[in-house]
Amino acid sequence: MNVKTVYDSGTLTALLSGDIDHHSARKMRRIIDGDIEICRPEKLILDFRRVQFMDSSGIGLIMGRYRLMSLCGGSVDIVNIPQPLERIVKLSGITTLMKV
Amino acid sequence: MDFLNEMTLSFSSKSMNENFARAAVSAFVLPLDPTINELADIKTAVSEAVTNAIIHGYEYGDGIITVCAKICPGGKVVIKVKDKGKGIEDVKQALEPLFTTVGGERAGLGFAVMQSFMDSLKVKSRPGSGTVVTMEKFIIRRSRTDSCTAPQKDEVIPNDKA
Ligand SMILES: Nc1ncnc2c1ncn2[C@@H]1O[C@H](COP(=O)(O)OP(=O)(O)O)[C@@H](O)[C@H]1O
Ligand SMILES: [Mg+2]
Numbered sequence: 001m002n003v004k005t006v007y008d009s010g011t012l013t014a015l016l017s018g019d020i021d022h023h024s025a026r027k028m029r030r031i032i033d034g035d036i037e038i039c040r041p042e043k044l045i046l047d048f049r050r051v052q053f054m055d056s057s058g059i060g061l062i063m064g065r066y067r068l069m070s071l072c073g074g075s076v077d078i079v080n081i082p083q084p085l086e087r088i089v090k091l092s093g094i095t096t097l098m099k100v
Numbered sequence: 101m102d103f104l105n106e107m108t109l110s111f112s113s114k115s116m117n118e119n120f121a122r123a124a125v126s127a128f129v130l131p132l133d134p135t136i137n138e139l140a141d142i143k144t145a146v147s148e149a150v151t152n153a154i155i156h157g158y159e160y161g162d163g164i165i166t167v168c169a170k171i172c173p174g175g176k177v178v179i180k181v182k183d184k185g186k187g188i189e190d191v192k193q194a195l196e197p198l199f200t201t202v203g204g205e206r207a208g209l210g211f212a213v214m215q216s217f218m219d220s221l222k223v224k225s226r227p228g229s230g231t232v233v234t235m236e237k238f239i240i241r242r243s244r245t246d247s248c249t250a251p252q253k254d255e256v257i258p259n260d261k262a
Binding site: 019021022023025026029053054055056057059060061063064084087088091092 | 115116118119122136137140143144147148151154155204205206207209210212213216217
């Protein structure tokens with residue numbers, strides 16, 4: 001699977017891998033949201049270290065999880081953005097909303 | 101003839117083909133010896149245009165998407181993504197960053213990404229008959245450069261650390 005999640009004391013970490021496009025983002029969203037529902041974390045960490053490609057559907061995925069976590073006062077951290085993905089992250093402006 | 105190579109690809113409007121389309125275009129431009137970043141830019145732009153055809157043009161329904169790519173003299177790559185879907189009422193508005201007609205998980209950044217990652221973007225659309233997105237990008241000559249050209253920054257061989 002292209003998402004692996006680990007829950008530990010209030011923090012849910014999702015390790016994403018492969019390509020994130022509209023096709024794969026839908027599946028990733030289902031897994032992450034399912035685990036948020038079960039674990040009710042205070043913080044969600046999205047780990048991009050194994051992501052090879054991402055288009056604006058990835059930005060949608062991040063923003064959607066940010067909105068979901070914000071509903072119950074939680075936060076989202078984006079970690080390990082690979083160099084080729086930095087441009088799209090910068091262009092999206094998400095760096096002003098959450099820790100990257 | 102004003103092009104050195106060209107290809108045309110037609111495929112079903114299915115989201116699994118987003119990956120196929122960008123992989124195919126990426127393989128097609130590879131002989132130009134693009135940098136990793138140039139290749140990532142092209143793949144991202146193709147992915148955006150094809151995704152738009154699937155979710156906006158055909159609204160997840162059946163349809164055919166055509167991708168044409170041309171390599172022109174001087175390292176110019178021209179990519180066209182066409183659909184015969186519902187078309188765009190107001191192209192100028194659609195091109196604005198953050199504008200989207202579907203809420204939810206769409207970021208409204210597709211055209212902004214195509215615009216900033218490619219050297220040019222043109223959108224031709226007619227409501228009811230479809231959309232053609234044309235993008236151009238110059239792949240900077242590197243391995244094919246003549247000897248008088250200075251090396252690119254990432255090609256400079258670092259000095260030995262004594
Ligand atoms: N091929 C297309 N056919 C019809 N409408 C399109 C097409 N491509 C884009 N659009 C319209 O332009 C808007 C902006 O597109 P884009 O910038 O990619 O953002 P997003 O896909 O996130 O909505 C879309 O919401 C849609 O209304
Ligand atoms: Mg889009």
